[in-house]
Amino acid sequence: MRKAGRIALGEHDAGAAARAGKACLLLLAQDASDNARKRAEGFAYAAQAPLLRLPYTKQALSDRLGKTGCAIAAVTDPGLAKAFVSALAQADPEQYSSTAAELAAQTRTDTGTAQTSGGRNGKRRKQV
Numbered sequence: 448m449r450k451a452g453r454i455a456l457g458e459h460d461a462g463a464a465a466r467a468g469k470a471c472l473l474l475l476a477q478d479a480s481d482n483a484r485k486r487a488e489g490f491a492y493a494a495q496a497p498l499l500r501l502p503y504t505k506q507a508l509s510d511r512l513g514k515t516g517c518a519i520a521a522v523t524d525p526g527l528a529k530a531f532v533s534a535l536a537q538a539d540p541e542q543y544s545s546t547a548a549e550l551a552a553q554t555r556t557d558t559g560t561a562q563t564s565g566g567r568n569g570k571r572r573k574q575v
Contacts, residue, residue, distance in 0.1 A: 448531070449512055453524035456514045458486060461521035465490035470521035472528035472550065473498045476505040479518040487519050494521075497546050499532065502539070525553070 448454040455464040464470045473491045475484060475498060491498035501508070508517045522528040529550045536547040 448522060448524070448527050451524070451527070453522065453527050454512075455521040455523060456512055456517050458483065458519050461519045462486070462490050464521040464523055465494035465496070468494060469523045470494040470496045471525045471553075472496055472522040472532065474520040474522065475500050476508050476518040477502055478504045483518045490519070490521070496521075497549055499535075499543070499546055502535075525550075 449456070455461045455470070461470065461473065465473065470490065471494075473487055473494070473496055475487045477500065479487070487498055503511075505516060505518050508520070509515050512520070522531065529547070532543060532547045532550050536543040
């Protein structure tokens with residue numbers, strides 16, 4: 448997700464993605480503080496996205512993602528969010544199956560990549 452640029456790492460970037468409506472899923476580290484949990488809940492409410500408490504510590508997330516002290520992250524791609532949660536649901540169905548079903552039921556469209564206007568693009572040629 449990081450290589451594709453589809454994850455916002457850290458409290459500041461995850462909050463910005465949530466406020467912009469781009470966050471599909473918010474992730475919270477297992478050992479995140481109560482203050483970080485409250486902020487993540489606020490971000491999830493603002494983005495109308497599910498909040499998922501991960502089985503990984505901040506140190507494990509930091510090692511994997513390459514950002515120190517990362518407790519909150521926001522996934523901005525619906526397909527990657529579904530794939531990530533379904534992989535977690537296979538490992539621990541009791542805890543993550545409801546979130547996986549919720550993400551599978553959502554039908555969000557990504558309006559940023561599709562061309563929506565019917566107008567011309569590019570240079571106009573002279574008519575001879």
